Amino acid sequence: KAGVTQTPRYLIKTRGQQVTLSCSPISGHRSVSWYQQTPGQGLQFLFEYFSETQRNKGNFPGRFSGRQFSNSRSEMNVSTLELGDSALYLCASSLSQGKLYTEAFFGQGTRLTVV
Amino acid sequence: DAKTTQPPSMDCAEGRAANLPCNHSTISGNEYVYWYRQIHSQGPQYIIHGLKNNETNEMASLIITEDRKSSTLILPHATLRDTAVYYCIVRGHNDMRFGAGTRLTVKP
Numbered sequence: 001k002a003g004v005t006q007t008p009r010y011l012i013k014t015r016g017q018q019v020t021l022s023c024s025p026i027s028g029h030r031s032v033s034w035y036q037q038t039p040g041q042g043l044q045f046l047f048e049y050f051s052e053t054q055r056n057k058g059n060f061p062g063r064f065s066g067r068q069f070s071n072s073r074s075e076m077n078v079s080t081l082e083l084g085d086s087a088l089y090l091c092a093s094s095l096s097q098g099k100l101y102t103e104a105f106f107g108q109g110t111r112l113t114v115v
Numbered sequence: 116d117a118k119t120t121q122p123p124s125m126d127c128a129e130g131r132a133a134n135l136p137c138n139h140s141t142i143s144g145n146e147y148v149y150w151y152r153q154i155h156s157q158g159p160q161y162i163i164h165g166l167k168n169n170e171t172n173e174m175a176s177l178i179i180t181e182d183r184k185s186s187t188l189i190l191p192h193a194t195l196r197d198t199a200v201y202y203c204i205v206r207g208h209n210d211m212r213f214g215a216g217t218r219l220t221v222k223p
Contacts, residue, residue, distance in 0.1 A: 004158070033211075043159070043202070043213035090158050092211075103149070104211065106158030 002027065004093050004107035012113045018079040021110045025072050025093030031055075032074040033104065034066060037088040046089075049074055081114045088112075118142065118205040124218045127197075133190040135217050137203030140184040146207040148179060150188045152199040153216070159202065162188065193221045 005024040013019050025032050033056075034046040045058040049068035066076040072093075078085055088111050092104040120138040127133040139148060147166050151159040163170055163177045165186070170177045176189040190197055202216040 035213075042215055045212060088156065092158075103161045103164060105161060106151075108158050109156075111156075 004091055004105055006091050006107035006110050008110060009108065010111050012115060013081050014115055015081055015083060017081050018077060019081060019112060020075050020077045021089055023074045023091030023107060025074070026105055029093035029095055030072050031094045032068055032072065033092045034076050035090040035092065037090060043090070046076065083114050086112060086114045118212065119203045119214050121203055121214060121217045123215065124220070126220050126222055127193045129195060129221055129223050130192055133193040133197065133219055133221070135188040135201050135219065136185065137188070138185045139203070139205045142183050142205050143207065146205045148177065148186050149204040149206050149211065150175070150177065151202045151204065153202070154199045195221050195223065197221050
């Protein structure tokens with residue numbers, strides 16, 4: 001069974017640009033969550049999607065957005081990039097078919113560097 | 116904000132049991148305790164979770180106190196490959212709030 005796939009693995013962008021990251025969940029998983037990891041702030045929750053709807057959202061500015069497609073694949077977008085957006089962006093998928101407590105499986109992440 | 120407290124670092128000798136503590140004194144009745152670990156710059160890896168009973172799987176054991184205010188993750192025979200940051204998470208929904216975790220170093 002294939003794991004969670006994130007693309008691209010590495011990305012370098014310039015301040016002010018926008019970026020789109022992609023996440024393909026494990027087959028059959030309908031919930032996709034996104035996290036940002038930086039040395040200073042650790043792992044922080046961005047948002048969670050289930051059946052193409054955003055269910056939960058963390059404390060991030062509106063420059064961070066996401067969406068989920070009918071096949072459960074998800075994308076997150078960051079507009080007007082800032083240097084502080086440099087981070088490892090992680091995606092996690094879980095079954096979550098009405099159950100709250102299914103384990104989440106993480107991808108390897110996309111490392112974004114903003115210069 | 117994370118609802119757990121963990122020591123920032125621990126050492127363990129290879130082959131010995133590693134016992135990683137976690138305090139979660141404000142845990143609610145419907146919240147589970149989850150453990151994940153992260154090996155340098157990889158995605159976090161699920162280890163185990165529990166509600167109030169002790170749990171064991173092929174990776175580890177989870178001991179939860181009767182009042183559920185703390186728990187211990189036990190790696191029975193630590194190897195060098197178990198060197199990682201271990202996160203204890205109290206989870207009631209799909210938005211997991213990670214704390215700083217415990218950096219476990221297994222030494223030969």
